[in-house]
Amino acid sequence: MFKKVKCYHCGDACVEGEITSADKSFCCAGCKTVFELFTENNLTCYYDLQNNPGATPPELEGKFDYLEQTEIREKLIDFSDDGVESIQLFIPHIHCSSCIWILENLNKLNEQIITSQVNFPEKRVQVTYKTKSFGLKDLVLLLASIGYEPYLSLENMEKKKTDIDRSLIYKIGIAGFAFGNVMFLSFPEYFEVSEYWLDQYKPIFRWLMFCFSLPVVFYSGAGYFVSAWKGIQSKILNIDIPIALGISVLFVRSSVEIMADLGTGFFDSLTGLVFFLLLGKLAQQKTYSFLSFERDYKSYFPIAVTRLNHDDLLLEEKIPIYEIKKGDRILIRSNELIPVDGILVEGDAKIDYSFVTGEARTVVKNKGEKLYAGGKQQLGAIELIAEKEVEQSYLTQLWSQDAFVKDQEIPFKSLINKISKHFTIAVLSIATIATTFWLFFDASLALNVLTAVLIIACPCAIALATPFTLGNLLRIFGKQGFYLKNTDTLEQLADLDAFVFDKTGTLSHTQGDEILYEGEQLTDEDYILLRTTLRNSNHPLSRKLYAFLQSQKIDTLDRFEEEVGKGIVAKVNEKEIKLGSSQWVNVPAENQNTATTVYFSEDETYRGKFTFQANYRNGIWSLLKSLFKNYQIQIVSGDNASEEAYLKSQLPFLKDLHFNQAPADKLIRIKETQERGLKVAMVGDGLNDAGALKQSNLGIAVAENINVFTPACDAIIDAKKLLHLDAFIEVAKKGKRIIKWAFFFSFLYNLIGLYFAVTGQLTPIVAAILMPLSSISIVAFTTLASNITSRNLKKINC
Structure with a gap:
């Protein structure tokens, strides 16, 4: 019988003894290869993190003590209450999918961290954590210890935009200066010049190239080594590990050749590699700051x-x-x-x-x-x-937190989360196999093959395809009045099978209804009681009545309660007021009607009723007919069936009409539809529909002019733009096709690049140029394609 154990490298399940090395069990050959690579290079400390978690590196001791000062901490923190704090930090070193995975899994490194979410284009991370035994200083130390030290500046925290990191400019300048000089000093080798070069100047030129390479490796390229080392310490395979390995191999090999007088080395490729890598990073930063995806309601x-x-x-x-x-x-x-x-x-x-x-x-x-x-x-x-x-961007960030993402599989997100680890393992495996092959067949090419493979296979282009396509569409949707929580929500919009619509406040206007009152004559005191009670409620019918009753004196409530789907009860000056459904108010049968009505009682005595005549949105029937061609449509309403005949006359094809639906009934309708294997969108007003909005695969709240959205909804649509919902869905579907094409181009680039690298036809310096160009080309393609795809949305009139 096979015994299941955990893979020594990645922790996944595996069969004990099936794939082994040094008495350790592994789930696949890739994990075994990486373990052996670490062992050979004395990097087994990678596996020791859990033995001493929380240890502060000596270089960080005392560096962030100022964060313990209350005055400074309060200026940096966005939220602090009841043992929980939240802060948004700028992390300059975020640059690929590995970074996203690490920073969004901080809770695995410290259980006091509740959530962490990365804003990739802006290089920011929003972290929420418990303060019982953890603080801002501890958070910053944790980030710094894994290679993501935040840039802390009170002035910087108040700005919307961040400038390009100046240290990157300095590193590029030094790398470029050294690269130019090394190329110049290499000319005699290129042209095989003899005489004076051979006899007198060859050693001097070679040692000068060695000297020029030192600041390039130990200053300009230091960031790659720091990130790689901290990734290893944290048991995380980030993309900087193969890059740092490639730089190290080039430098060591070249230094050995110079010292042993075996050759001129590869200092031209080394300095050029670092120079072009840093140029690519600069170009990406400028691209990110140019393309802002912040969905700012302001x-x-x-x-x-x-x-x-x-x-x-x-x-x-x-x-x-x-x-x-x-x-x-x-x-x-x-x-x-x-x-x-x-x-x-x-x-x-x-x-x-x-x-x-x-x-x-x-x-x-x-x-x-x-x-x-x-x-x-x-x-x-x-x-x-x-x-x-x-602070609009702060509220947008709160709405987008992963805490409110539905518990369901999100294919593109899971792919990005997993690609970092598996892709890096695959790259290391390919590099090891290819280098071993060339060591036996042509050792002179082995070094170039190793370095080119490690550089050309960077998955940054693949990682950028999804966030830049969907991020750009989010920005475009926001300009047109349709606000989606995050890119996952946009993806879900393209995968729907059915729509469930609320009636009041969704198909009908929340303003402009005709309101009729029947019952006992209202006194000035009654008006005050009603207005005071209605002032506290945010239900659409409450807001209509509040406006209808005009301005009156407002008293202070002694008690207020609101039962979703039923009504409200309040106590003012020893009088109890009830407003809501006939069951809530205990209305006599002879006073009940079949229209949309709010009933009113005082001290359990029925007083009267307010009847609403629905006013449907212009064009709503055309939208439902358009959606019915491709989706199942249902209408669920908490109102009675007084308008059933009218709805059937407008929508003769629609069979699923449900009235007298309490909030729990609406939620059950969503569940029943989902149990048939359909992905359902609920479109409602965000109040009585909160349960159904949360249960649905995609909850869309229709907003008129008040701030009523809740964490239950995944999207907000301006009521004026609801009629164009079908156009938004079509653009979302095209966005998914753009991502698939971007993935195809990215994988094609990697396959072609790996072929030339493995066969020894690609030099490291060319690989270093191609890597950032691939990322920038993917960003350009996805941005241009998404702009063209959504051009029809820009024609929608307000």
Whole structure:
């Protein structure tokens, strides 16, 4: 019977004794080859990290002690509350898929880290961690110890854009200077000049080339060695390991030839290799800063907030959140997101910070305490004084956190996560086999083959295909009013099989409905009670009624509760008010009707009802007919069936119409559809539909002009652009095809390059030129192709 054990190198399951080396078991020949390579080069410390985790390298001792000062830490940290902190750090050394994998798996290195997410184009990482036995200093030390020391500057943290790392410019200058001089000193060797060269100057020229190579290897190329070594210490195979190995082999071989007077070495290839590698890194950084994928609502979509007049707090004004100024008094209703840091001045705050921390728990705050942006109020309305202007990019980052990604397989993401480890193992294996072959058949080519293979096979081009294609489409979608959480969400949009639509607030407008009141005559006191109660709710019907009742005096609530899908109950001046469905208010049968209605009672006594006549969006029927050609369509509504006949007259082909659906019923409908093997998108208003939005494969919240989106949704679409949903889906599908073509070109480049490298026809210096060019060409292709594909979206009128 076969005994299952863990692979000594990667930890995957394997059969004991099937593939072995030095009494160790391995899952594949690749892991065995890498282990043997490490053993031969005295790098077995790679496997010792877990024996002494958390050890601080001597060179970092005391370097970040200033981060223990409260004043400095508060300026750097984005969020700090209830034992959890969150910060966004600029990491200059992020440059490939290996970097992404390492930085998004920091929780494997320290259990106090909750989540970490990389913004690849901007070279930033957002980290959320527990502070019980861990702090900002510990986080920075951890990052520095694995080769990703963050650039910390209070001035830098306040800027949106980051400049090119100046140290990279210096390294390129030194490498370029040395490369030019080494090439010049190599001319006599190239042209086989004799006489004076042979007798007097050959040794001098060769030692000069050696001297020029020293700053190139130990300064300009030092970053590759540091990154490779820290990757090995952390048991992570990053892409800098083969590059550092190639530089080392060239330098050692060339130095031995000079010292033993065996030849001139390969200092021209060595200095040229480092020079062109650094040039490629510079070009990539400039490309990243030119192509910004940040989905900044400030530029595109004016999600609004309610600002109160300083002189008359009853005067409310809807403003885009980017217009908030320090000192403004802001009204936050139940289930609204707090857009800015501020001080609580009115109301009972029960804040859900899962938007920031990823942990589903609420925090109670009292008047005078600080509230952080990203929290969601759970208990009625509150008022706060803004401490700063809104940080839109921070809210966007919170919305994009992996904590809210559905628990399902994401093919492109898993490919990028796995490609780093397996690709590097494959490259090392190919390099070892090819070099061994040439050592026996033509030893003079073995060194060139080893170095060329290690350089040409860099997977950076493959790693860039997905983020740049989907990232550019995210930017374009955002400009047109459709905001997706992240690139995975865009991919899911292209893979859907069915759509489930809510009716109220989705197919119909949330504004412009005709409202009729039937019941006892309302007094001024009744108006005050109703307005005070409705002011705390963010349900679409509550917002309509609040506007319909016009401006009245507002009292302070003694109690407020809202039951999703049922209604609200509040207590004001010893009077209990109920608003909601007929079951919630206990309405007599003779007063119930079949239209969309909000019923009203006072102290358990029925008083009246507000009836709404739905006003459907222009063009919504055309959208549903278009989608029906390729997808299954359902309509689920919490309202009664009073409009069933009208909907069937507009959509005679539609069979799945469901009314009187509570939030739990909508969620069940989604589950039943998914159990048939279909990938489902839920399109709703983000409130009563929260459960269904989260259960669906893709939750799309339709937004009018208020800040109501929650972590349950994966996308927000401007209500005006909902009619063009089919056009967005078509572009997303074309985006996937672009990625497949980019993958094809990337793999084709690697196959062709590896063929010439393995056969000894490719020199290291040419490989060093081709590697960055391949990455830049992939970025150019995906950006151009995605722009052309989405050109029809740009024709959509607001």
